[in-house]
Amino acid sequence: MDMDDVARRGLVLLGCGKMGQALLDGWLRGGLPAESVWVIDPAPSDAVRATGVHTNAGLPESPAVAVVAVKPQMMGDALPAMTALGGGATLFVSVAAGTPLARFAAAFGDATPVVRTMPNTPAAIGRGITALIGNVPATGDHLALAEVLMRAVGQTVVLQDEAQMDAVTALSGSGPAYVFHLIEAMAQAGTAQGLPADLALALARATVGGAGQLAEDSTDDPAQLRRNVTSPNGTTAAALDVLMDEASGFPALLQRAMAAAADRSRELSRG
Ligand SMILES: NC(=O)C1=CN([C@@H]2O[C@H](COP(=O)(O)OP(=O)(O)OC[C@H]3O[C@@H](n4cnc5c(N)ncnc54)[C@H](OP(=O)(O)O)[C@@H]3O)[C@@H](O)[C@H]2O)C=CC1
Ligand SMILES: O=C(O)[C@@H]1CCC=N1
Structure with a gap:
């Protein structure tokens, strides 16, 4: 067929x-x-x-x-x-x-x-x-x-x-919403740093879009691409200290968010 x-x-x-x-x-x-x-x-x-x-x-x-x-x-x-x-x-x-x-x-x-x-x-x-x-x-x-x-x-x-479908749903099925929310959150944080809202949103959209395309196209893994942006003792390192914090950073937050999504998928499966 x-x-x-x-x-x-x-x-x-x-x-x-x-x-x-x-x-x-x-x-x-x-x-x-x-x-x-x-x-x-x-x-x-x-x-x-x-x-x-x-x-x-x-x-x-x-x-x-x-x-x-x-x-x-x-x-x-x-x-x-x-x-x-x-x-x-x-x-x-x-x-x-x-x-x-x-x-x-x-x-x-x-x-x-x-x-x-x-x-x-x-x-x-x-x-x-x-x-x-x-x-x-x-x-x-x-x-x-x-x-x-x-x-x-x-x-x-x-x-x-x-059984993998619950985790897949939590990652790639729901994942676009996490990325769109990242754009929203980056734009809001840019506004809090003094940028006009429309400029902050334009910068956030293009940054996430461009970084996503680079991550997909590059032969470097995402960790290397991250290191490529991060100058020793520079601005990115200052931000990553916050985002990579073991207790409150991205990894811990995403673990919790995706566990909630996968749990909801299992719950829906039970009818
Ligand atoms: N949106 C997403 O990102 C993703 C969604 N999915 C899955 O895709 C499915 C659809 O989601 P999504 O497109 O977002 O939802 P939508 O609500 O946009 O689409 C569902 C459509 O089904 C229609 N519908 C409702 N009842 C009936 C019926 N009895 N017979 C025929 N059609 C009916 C709805 O009409 P009306 O609005 O008039 O009720 C609506 O147009 C879901 O099962 C979701 O889990 C999977 C991956 C990603
Ligand atoms: O939110 C949902 O339930 C659907 C499944 C994956 C994305 N949207």
Whole structure:
């Protein structure tokens, strides 16, 4: 199965909010014809309607893929719309946090191939990263197709164990929000040091964007890139003394924040 099969047999997208729309944009940008896509959503946005995809129309009999992109709390209401697609012919791909593979087997039957994924919102600009894991009925071909779909919006990594999904969700799924908050916090701190708010925000955005790109592109690891900025006894060293403090610095704070996110993911999984 490949994107030609998806174009021929169809793709159903259940839930077209922030994540669903980012994925849809990537697939359409990658050449999937709009007429091959069926969106089910209570209120598809004008942007989604303008793409020409089918919205809330009768579903094809045997689409290649059904993508589940509703909130975990909405599964009970949303999944029944897809019951007829269970059984094996259609690959299900979920992007939902805290929703185990077993939840889909319960809804669609044990023989249904399901790939659980965790993407992130930089998918909207083709810079996402998605972790994937399949259930027992999902073959290598199914996993490969799910990877092709998610590569339309960035990089992919395949997990060895579904239990890793909680930590992945805490790191790369929720992670963009931590970075956006870092930008907010840096801008506020710049304002506290006397800069006008708009200048502080422009400096913070460009600094985080540029540093992120450098970290991704460079052959140096992040620790070396940090050292490259840090002159002995200079300004960066003064700041890092605060940020790298064992008790109150970034590492301790992020440990706590990501433990809270992973715990919440486990809690959602229990229903
Ligand atoms: N946002 C993110 O950064 C990430 C999100 N995810 C996962 O993606 C999923 C969607 O999240 P996100 O896009 O942020 O949420 P959104 O609320 O933006 O999108 C969910 C969409 O589903 C629609 N919806 C609600 N009920 C139904 C239903 N019964 N049938 C079909 N569609 C329905 C909602 O419509 P309405 O708004 O009208 O209720 C909305 O458009 C979640 O499971 C989340 O865990 C995964 C990784 C990252
Ligand atoms: O906040 C959430 O639950 C979702 C999952 C990862 C990012 N957003």
